[in-house]
Amino acid sequence: MLNYTVFTFKFGTALAVYEDDTIVYISLGFDNQELVQEMKSDFKAIDEPINANVDQKTVESLKHYLNNQETPQPKYSYHLFGTEFQRNVWDCLIQSKRGETFTYSGLAEKLGLGANSSRAVANAVGANKISILIPCHRILRKDGDLGGYRWGPDIKRKLLLEEAQSLNAV
DNA sequence: CTTAAGTGTCTTT
């Protein structure tokens, strides 16, 4: 049974969908209604009903993670909806460390696709439904631009800034 | 600076 919950965190509002302790979806934003709406349209292909019951333990640990940005937590198992290609791309990101950054073309090469299929990779990256846990904010354009971010460039910038700072602090 | 072409995958006809 899927559940979802909306809560605030350091950079705004987050909506998480989970089943037991498996995180399935996280989106970020600033407006609760918008987040719920977006989530519902993202899950239109899924028949299962979504309740607003809150598993307090899951939510607390998730909040803690979002606020502290510690290294990926093994206790989360991710169920990733998506094609094999998309999961390959996402896996690359999940295995990345804090402070690490990529370009789309670099990621494409890493996947054995050749540097000019960057657009395909970008497409797959953009399709991810679990913000932060899939650190798609660590991807920058090759020309140095921030690039796009599904949940808003502001949040992306803040995340990168914080990761860079925490890296320097160590 | 701007424009255009190349590129692979996904979504929608």
Added chain:
DNA sequence: AAAGACACTTAAG
């Protein structure tokens, strides 16, 4: 099966 959309990149005006 085909067309269009993309969180891109590179090269050429």
